Amino acid sequence: MIFIYEQSASQEHFTIKGELHKYLVKVRRHKEGDTLFMRRKETPKMLYTYKIVSVDPRVLEVALVSEEVNEQKAKQELHIGWCVIDPKSVEKVLPSLNEIGVAKITFIYCDRSQKNFKSDFKRYERILEASNQQCGRTTFMEFETAKNIKEFVQKHPETKVFDFCENILEDKAEFSTILIGCEGGFSNEEKSYLESLEVFRLNTPLVLRSESAALAVASKILL
Known part of the structure; x- marks a missing residue:
């Protein structure tokens, strides 16, 4: 997975619970200190970089590291x-x-x-x-x-x-x-x-x- 669509992206700190927490921890095996890339569907060109600051059994806490305009699309339209x-x-x-x-x-x-x-x-x-x-x-x-x-x-x-x-x-x-x-x-x-x-x-x-x-x-x- 290159990035994650997350409605809370752009906030300085927030927590991740539920299915996304399960996916990141159980499936992707992310741990404290790892980097996550996120976007909001309303502003998809903005790329937010987050660091995982703590991992609990049901909650994962992340902190914003940086944000930048980063658009990825085909060179021509079809x-x-x-x-x-x-x-x-x-x-x-x-x-x-x-x-x-x-x-x-x-x-x-x-x-x-x-x-x-x-x-x-x-x-x-x-x-x-x-x-x-x-x-x-x-x-x-x-x-x-x-x-x-x-x-x-x-x-x-x-x-x-x-x-x-x-x-x-x-x-x-x-x-x-x-x-x-x-x-x-x-x-x-x-x-x-x-x-x-x-x-x-x-x-x-x-x-x-x-x-x-x-x-x-x-x-x-x-x-």
Whole structure:
């Protein structure tokens, strides 16, 4: 864990109890004199350094050592327009997309999306909170929805499209907005609408699942 989200961070002294105490002492094996890094979700750029001054069976006391502006994020921003798939599949890859540095995901109800799938943004945010603490990222990924591909493209005309074609995505490509289809790809009507946009694929003969494509494309562009 790189840092801890703690509401009391910024105070000169405070105590830690409950589950966080148990995690720090029983799991992480922290002891008196150790250093902890903390942030507040309301001001995530501020990094607070604390020293553990005492460890009791149920209470851990910490004292502020220093504070500084310390922002950690990807060098460039990537917005994924992702046609809706099973939220369980999204949840499995969300921490990895967060670590890679994806800035925003818009979930789009395309022709082949199952309309009964609903994205639980609150749950996604809890997943990202844990991921940020593990990878050190200080920004939170944003989420939106779009009722169809046309609405998304009209709002983001710079969109590039991931699909089967002859155009291979080059190394060090600099795209800001990527459209990725759901299982089964785009419908014929959607393909016709997307003809005016730049379409690319990855350099592989294998068929990728939607979530695998999201990870691979994000890695190619951001890492």
